[in-house]
Amino acid sequence: MLTQTERRRGIGWGLLSLAGVTLFVGIAVAALLSWDAGNTQSRLFTAYTWQILRFTLLQAALSTLLSVVFALPVALALARRPSFPGRIWIIRLMALPMGLPVLIGALGLIGIWGRQGVMNSLLLKLGLEQPVSIYGLSGILLAHVFFNLPLAARLLLAALERLPAEYWLLSSSLGMKPFSVFRFIEWPAARRVIPGITGLIFMLCATSFTLVLVLGGGPAATTLEVAIYQSLRFDFDPPRAIALSLLQIGITALVLIAISLFPAPDDAGITAGRAMRRFDGRTVPARLWDTFAILLATAFLILPLASIVAAGARANLWSLVTSAAFLRAAWTSFAIALSAGLLAVLTSLAIIAAREAVTDMKQPGGTARAFSLSLGAMSSLVLLVPPVVLGTGWFLMLRPFGDVARFAPALVAIINMLMALPFVMRVLAPAVETHRKRTGRLAASLGVSGFSRVWRIDFPVLAKPLFTALSFAMALSLGDLGAVALFGSSDLITLPWLVYSRLSSYRTNDADGLALILGIICLGLTMIGTSGQREAKRG
């Protein structure tokens, strides 16, 4: 249905972006592999790397287990209480950690669970000797649960809400007791999505960088990503960084393969407040239990957020915002985020156009099909080769050519772009597909093509999803510490890097103030994004 020109153009753009991304990732990996290979091999499995590897897997497994186990009762309770006061706000609250820069969340958690935090003073007053430690394994687990419990709860809730309303009518007319309802209705629905959720969260925790950097420390509580960073930044031991990077790629590859065996959890149907009538759980103990579960989860999520606001408000925000350091960092962050966002959107459009061109072919040959597949895989390449590994590769690659800091802004922007790509694709690909289904044949039959089609037919309809994708990508880049950590220097200071360096130099007051500002910016961008998405769905 596409004209010859359109098809050629789509394929061309796709080839260009595929080549670009493959080269960028390929050069990084090649740099890692070619650096003194003999030395690396002997470093692959030392007592040190074993310890790091074990801890990475252990904390990821425990974090995943705790997140999912605690999320289940919360999701069940929320599903059972469609008219819980403020339910819609609680569900929205659960979306917040997703849009919050990880570093900011960590600060909030320290505010509540830290040595001087609210929780430990409370426990001390109760006469408990050993307060909770926010550092080390317990802190990492706490933080991972903070970020991933709401994610798991939302996905589980979506699965429960997708059940037909007749199930609840039927179960009550059959006189099913709560345990039977759980066994025959709720659990089977949850069980279908739990493998996917588990895989997703395990992946997030196994590659988590910022939280472990801030809350971990020492070889006893360090993950692969942080160990790579430390080997380069502090010990300057490239062979060790390379060995760890290869281990990291191996682990993520294994996890990705495992995940691909399960159906992906579908959050497309995350409904906020669809009217569902439940007739079970009307007894007093059931009500109490559900209220307890919901309130506990809400408090667990809201306290660190409140702590960010309270601590941030204590700082002198005005002088912070007008300080030269902030303005410079904000400008750098904005420039990087905008380039990363625009690049991510353009690359996604190129991928979509090329895949469309292949689908449009009458009989796509093996090459064309492989091309289309690799385009799809390319958008998630960053999951396989995490940002720190990419950064390490390029760091080693560019070092012979002078000061790496000169290339740093571009590298950070490109790495951020790759990180945003899977999210941007998830927003844009379905939007473009629906739009094409609606208008493709019509536009082709009228001969509306080229600029006229882009300007009159595509842009007015796709402006909203494009904007959504851009603001998501920018929020992600603005809040990211992982890519900038390797390259941060006096020449390259982004907002998260500024917060982190203020935190490391114990200027916590400044860090709190900056964290509040950065958190508001990122959440604002995410909210703009989601509101656009919601309207797009309605339209």
Added chain:
Amino acid sequence: MADAVALDKVELKLGTKEFRFDCRLPAGAVTAVTGPSGSGKSTLLNLVAGFETPDQGRILIAGEDVTEKHPSERPVSLIFQDNNLFAHLDLATNIGLGISPSLKLSGRDSTAISQALERVGLGGFERRMPGTLSGGERQRAAFARALVRRKPVLLMDEPFAALDPGLRLSMANLLADLHRETGNTVLVVTHDPDEVGRLADHAVFIDHGHVLLQAPTEEFLTRRDIPPLAEFLSG
């Protein structure tokens, strides 16, 4: 009568389904393309429109070989079951795109658009958005666009299937009036035997990707010797 549309030994394979069409449709007449669902009637229309290209054989419109031509280069207008209008553009723009895909319109074109809207009973609706119209009104607007395009062939894929029975009747009358005025060739896909009788001079019956019968409507509706057709006609 010359052949307006000819499918010359056309073969096509889509997935596991195989189609083979070999037929000539008379010019200036309304031909109904009909058959059970999944038989390939929309595929036949897509082949003529250019949304599918045959593996074998040729497609001719008014004697010209259009087999390799892009949909926009074929002398046809199209009306689908729905999504005939771009939802974010007003009616005048939607119809104007039928005259010029880059929307370069002269004053005379604008007059033509208003007249076409008037003719289909939507006078004064130039600035209305498709979303504010009823389903029947949207199909009328699609008719108006087909009018201004002045193409010799009009292809319609179940154009009234989404409308109420009463509306279907008045749309059929509108189609008949417009056809009398323009004298163009009309191909209309329908799964409804009543609609065949109401709209068409000729009918083509398709089953499992093959043309089983092509006949004038009176004969078509009384034939009982072809089992799939008999079953189709009995409802």
